[in-house]
Amino acid sequence: MSDADRLAGYIETWWQAIGDFTALLDSLPDDAWALPTDLPGWDVKAVAAHTAHLESILGGGPDEQADIGEAPHVTGPMGQFTEIGVVTRRDRTPASIIEEIRERTTRRHDELLAEPPTDGNAPAPGLFGLVGWNQQTLFRNRPLDVWMHEQDVRRAVGMPGGLDTAGAQHTADYLSEAFGFVVGKKVKPPVGTTAVLAVDGTRVVAVDGQLRRRADRWVGHGP
Amino acid sequence: MDRESFIVLAGGRREPAPGAVVIEGDGQLGAAIVAVMGSTP
Incomplete structure (x- = not known):
């Protein structure tokens, strides 16, 4: 598959994830926006604000600055950056x-369709490029981020769902790729060990004794 | 495990519901892996 085809697939999955996420947000009663999520210090509104912040930056919006004050849940430069988008939308x-x-992503989607990215190794734009991301990393990450935040909101408000969407499949596949890192770098089992990750609806990942990763079959998605 | 349990675990959100993660084979190794699976890319 060419870079252009792969990136186009990520863009389509991101676009579907945006549609799912905004439809969920539209359905929420006002009091649901103050419910806490699994993300420390963030309620539903903060999760939505964070998503708006990142999509705004990617959609050509202004660079935002804010005093985030004392925020115990903020740890590290990335946390400080993401908190700005929450504070500015409080x-x-x-x-x-x-x-x-909707406005930012629609504009960006239109631009990406009119002038599709073709080089996955090209630096990502703006801040994302400054942290070392290329286009492949950026376009692959956006559907994961949006869909994960949809699930953050769903758990917070008690509205489970969205587990069979394109964003769900993309995220499960993406996260399962980290299994080799988890086993090889974090756990470091003895040589000769084979560790297998089997998640419903996702390709099985097996890491052998030499910590080589292979995918050999699929697990059926349960009800 | 089911997809939702995997997502909350691998995404570093929360512990999966009791019984949602089934470990076969070396239980000690499996538990060690599950304990450090949170790693959102």
């Missing part, structure tokens, strides 16, 4: 945050 209405996500 006084915004839920509807305006949803509209921002």
Whole structure:
């Protein structure tokens, strides 16, 4: 598969994930936006604001600055950066945050369709490129991030679902690739060990004694 | 394990529901792997 085809697939999955996420946000009652999520210090509104922040940056929006104050859940430069998008949207209405996500992503989607990326190794734009990401990493990460945040919101508000979407499949496949790292770098079992990860609906990942990764079959997706 | 349990575990969100992760074979090794699976790319 060419870079262009692969990147186009990521873009389509991201676009579907955006549609799923904004539809979920649209369905929430006002009081749901203050419910805490699994992400330390972030409620539903913060998760939506964070998504709007990143999509705004990628959609050509302004560089945002804010004093994030004392935030015990913020650890490290990346946390400080992401918190800015939460702080700058703290006084915004839920509807305006949803509209921002829609407006920015629609514009960017149109641009990406008109001028599709073709080189996965090219540096990602702006801040994402500064942290060492290329286009492949960026376009592959966005559907994962959006879908993970949809699930953060769903767990917070008690609305399970969205587990069979394109974003869900993409995320499960992507995360399963880290299994080799987890086994080989974190656990470091004795040579000769084979560790197998089997997740419903996702390609099985087996890491052998030499910590070589292989995928050999699929697990059926349960009900 | 089911997809939702995997996502919350590998995404570093929370512990999966009790019984959601089935370990076959070397239980000690399996538990050690599950304990450090949180690694969002």
